[in-house]
Amino acid sequence: MLIAGILFFCFAIASAKENKDLIRANFYYSHFAYFEAIPYFEKIAGELNNPIVYSELADCYSVTNNLQKASAAYTKAVNLPGCSSAVVLRYAQLLMQLTQYDEAARWLRQYQKIVPNDKRAVNLIAGCNSAKELLTAFPKGVANLLPFNADGSEFAPTIWNGHLVFASDTSIDVKKKTDNWTGKSYYNIYSIACDNKGHCGNEFNKLTETKQLNNKYHDGPATFSANGKQMYFTRSRYSDHFLSHKSVSNKDSIVLLEVMIASDYDTTSKKFKTVEPFQYNSKEYAVAHPTVSPDGKLLVFSSTMPKGAGGSDLYICKKLGHTWMKPKSVGNIINTEGEEVFPYWADDSTLFFSSDGHEGLGGLDIYKCTWQEAHNTFTQPENIGAPINSSYDDISLALFSDGRSTYFSSNRPAAKGGDNIWFYKREKIFLQLNVFDSITRQYLANVGVDLNTSAINKDTTTNDAGKLFTRLYPETEYNLTISKTEYTSASLHFVAITDKEADTIYRDVYLYKRPPRKPDTMAAMPTDPPVVNANVMDTPGIQTFQLNEVYEIGRFYYDYNKADLKPEHKRFMDTMLVQLHRHPTMRIQIRAHTDCRGSVEFNADLSERRALAVVNYLVSHGIPRKRLEYVGLGFSQPTVKCPICEQCTEHQHYLNRVLDFKVLQL
DSSP, rough: OOOOOOOOOOOOTTTTTTTTHHHHHHHHTTTTTTHHHHHEEEHHHHHHHHHHHHHHHHHHHHHHHHHHHHHHHHHHHTTSSTTTHHHHHHHHHHHTTTTTTHHHHHHHHHHHHTTTTTTHHHHHHHHHHHHHHHSOOOOOOEEEEETTTTOOEEEEEETTEEEEEEEEOOOOOOOOETTTTTTTEEEEEEEEEBBBTTHHHHHHHSSSSSSSSSSSSOOOEEEEEETOOOEEEEEEOOOTTTTHHHOOOTOOSSSEEEEEEEEETTTTEEEEEEEOOOTTTOSOOEEEEEEEOOSSSSSEEEOOOOEEEEEEEEEEEEETTTOOOOOEOOTTTTOOSSSSEEEEEEESEEEEEEEEEOOOOOSEEEEEEEEEETEEEOOOOOOTTTTTSSOEEEEEEETTTHHHSEEEEESSOOOOOEEEEEEEEEEEEEEEEEEEETTOOOOOOOOOOEEEEESOOOEEOOTSSSEEEEETTTEEEEOOOOOTTTTEEEEEEEEEOSSEEEEEEEEEEEEEEEEETTOOOOOSSSSSSOOTTTTOOSSSSSSOOTTTOOOEEEEEEOTTOOOOEEEEEEEEHHHHHHHHHHHHOOEEEEEEEOOOOOOHHHHHHHHHHHHHHHHHHHHTTTOOOOHHHHHHTTTOOOOSSSSGGGGOOOOHHHHHSEEEEEEEEO
């Protein structure tokens, strides 16, 4: 979303009167029909090579969320003589959105030389310097895209009566008009059933369909009073034939916005009885994005009213009886020369809002501050950080009472285009890794551990006590390699996920010491034992099976902590296929066993993965999955019992690493 207040620049070009494409481009741009203006600007940009033409084309791309094309057009504009400082600033802000922070800082310093009193430059340069560290730091939780998002814009969520209410330009009404600004339908207010765990329905519907709500132009976003009886929402106001005759007379706002108050919601008819304009709306400037504190005493909104800090500022009203007092600026501790929008009261003193003028990651970031009633002011805003904030536009929290989870909206790249609604939950997950010698059962000190994810690779070691305690990225798939000189390496795979706000994943790993004669062997024994098929499954093999009987597939030798099928296992799998094809109605349960080495949990997990590998092999060769079940039995049903595990021979361990199956149906 492009910052409000883009002004139309009239420029003198000798051929302007003769260039119909330029005239059309200027007309649509000045009437905020950015989507309509793009093809005409594209036709003339290269021919005219003018910084204003390129910058206005970039503005159009930016508004319609084509940031790469916007960057290319801005690049041409700022490198031409006569480019304005405002364009330099917009270009730098776009570079921040694209995480090109070094280049953004360079252009911000250029802007700072031209406009030394704009404190945004100082804040944004500071943001460029801190953004890389903030984006790579451990996130405070995880943000997930909600599946109901469409390929339009869904944004500004709020929670009301067990539903998520939000604004969207995804039209479900074929008669809905199209906004020439974006080329999309006008915003309506929609709702969808959701819970406090981020589980929502698949389809959303208009909140209500009356002449007073969701009319032919923009309605939304919306917020509600604590009792749910009142709805405060934003509406766009257009004069008749606006796009045909003239642009908005007010130069400080892209469109004239106003706040509407819907009252006395009736649960039977599912309609509000009255919809009235907010008493401080104006025909001269925008009044938008209202939010009311839960106690109903404070209202904050965003406005472009004159004598503000610049762009859209936040204003606060206090309620006296049933009347809202005259709004006052929240002050320059919050308001900047940029945009302060989408305020949200989390409780009677905690306010969140979005801004592109404070130190941040790029675009609009969400900030938190506290209302100090005694001093009639707010505290210094605090950037709430990733993953809610990103380098793109992040707006509009809908926080749950536990403070752990929230809905929010962002236009960051995602599976769906435009603005999308996300669900965030705070999580802090740790790993407690214990590494042992498989024979002595003693901890192994200073063992190398490689932690790998799709995003990071980290090398570390266990401490002198043989333990590693480290923080993990939530909901991330980890692959660990554990290695030590003179020992076989081990691998560990898991996903860092939990239902708790703070949790620790515990894993025990046993390393096998290599025989002194063959220090380079990767096996737990000097040589692999011969693989025998104790049950002679080969064709012609067994002809008749019995219900509920258990049949041995073979004794398998695996690498330590590995579930992959080795080449020598293939013949067993192929004879299993022969038997399953020979008995097409037979259903079986694949059962995997381990030796005694390792914890109960470790062996249960390992054997389950080994059984699943067999199922996957059979399915990949044409056996329907419904005919197959699997279970990992660990060391619970050993072929050779070892009262003292350390005294078992390698051959006894080998005999216990067996695969078998149970007949469930014939």
